[in-house]
Amino acid sequence: MRLVIARCSVDYVGRLTAHLPEATRLLIHKADGSLLVHSDGGSYKPLNWMSPPAILSVVELSEEQQLGGVIECWEVTHRKTGDKLRVNIYEWISDQNFELGVDPGLTKDGVEAHLQELLAAQIERLGDGHTLVRREHMTAIGPVDILARDPEGKAVAVEIKRRGEIDGVEQLTRYLELMNRDPLLTPVTGVFAAQEIKPQARTLAEDRGIRCVVLDYEDMRGSESGELRLF
Template identity: 65%
Template sequence: MRLVVARCSVDYVGRLTAHLPMATRLLLVKADGSVSVHADDRAYKPLNWMSPPCWLTQEEGIWRVENKAGEQLIITLEEVLHDSQHELGVDPGLVKDGVEAHLQALLAEQMETLGAGYTLIRREYPTPVGPVDLLCRDQAGAVVAVEIKRRGEIDGVEQLTRYIDLLSRDPLLGKVTGVFAAQQIKPQARTLAEDRGIRCLVLDYDRLRGMDDTVGRLF
C-alpha cells in the first residue's frame, strides 16, 4: 500500500464530472490497483475513488487513474508532504468475536444456562436437514433441541422447527421440544417461536466467557 499526503486537486471525468479544489488530502494506492482520495473526516468513506481494474500513470505533478470504461480520476499535486510504501501481505480476514461456534462451545460447557438439571447429549447432532447445534435433556429427562444464533431471526426459528419435527419422529427420542438461543432475538422471531412452543433464551456472551463484571455493576 502506498500512502501519500499531499496538497492536491482532484477531477473525475466520466459519466459525470466532479471537482475537488486544492486542499491537503490522503491518497491511498492499494495493491489491487484501486486509488482513493480521503479527507480528515468521513470515517472510512473516501471523497473520490477509482475501483479496480484501473491503471495509474504519473506525469510531472499529475496522476491519471483510468478504468476500462475510459473514466478518469485526475489528481493534480501541488505539494507532497509524505510518500511511503508498505507491504501488508495477505490479510487473514475478519475474525468475529462471539460467532455461533463459540457460543455453541460455551453453552455446551455451561448447560445450567439453559436451566437447572439440563445435560448435554451431543453437539452437532445430525438430522437429514442439517445438524442441531445442541441436543440436550432437561431435568425431567425430555429431549430438547437447541438452535444457537448471534442474531435470532425468523429463519432461525423455521430451521429449529424443521429439526424438532424430524427428531420427534424418532421413537428413541420421543417428543422433542426446542430452545432458540441468541445474543439478540427480533420481536417477530420471538413471537413465532413462542407460538410454536419454542422457548427463547437471550445469551450474554461476556457472562458465558466469565467476563461479566459482577463487582463493578450497580445491578
C-alpha cells in the first residue's frame, strides 16, 4: 500500500465527471489497483476513488500543466469501463510504501452472523424458486456469505450486512468479478442484503446490476423453526 500526502487536484472522467480543486489530501494506492482520495474529515469516506481492477500510470506533463505548477500527473484507469481518475500533483509532502500482507477478512458481529444463518434457512426471501447452495462460499479474496441458485439455476452471490453502505457494495463487486471468471459458476448475479441500505449504496449497487434486498431481522427470527439443518 502506498500512502501519499500531497497538494493536488483531482478529476474523474468517464460515465460521470467530478472535480476536486487544488488542496492538501491523502492519496491511498492499494495493491488491487484502487486509488482513494481523502481529506482530513468525512470519517472513512473518500472524496473520490477508483475501484479495482485499475492501473496507475504516470503521464507526461503538458506545457499547460507545467506552467500551472504541476510536477507529476497520475492517471488511474479502470480496466473494464475506461473511466479515469486524473491526479495533478503540485507538491509532495509525504510518500511511503507499506507491505500489509494477506488480510484475514472481517469477523462479523452476532447480528450479521445470525442474519446469514436465517437467510440461508429462509432463502425464499430472495424470491420464489431460489435454492441454497452453501454458506460461506470461498473465493480467492475471502468468503461470500451465501451462494444460491435462482429459478433458472443460475448462480447468485449474496453479501449480508446489518447496515448496507458503499463499502459492502464494493466488497460484493470484487467477489462477483472473481466468481464470474469461474466457468462452473458464470454468469453470477449479486444480491446485497441488509437490515438497512443507504441510498448511495443502493444507487451504486443498482448501477452495477446488483439487486438490493432489505431484511427484517425480527420477522426472520419469528419465522425460525427448530428444525436442524446442515449447510
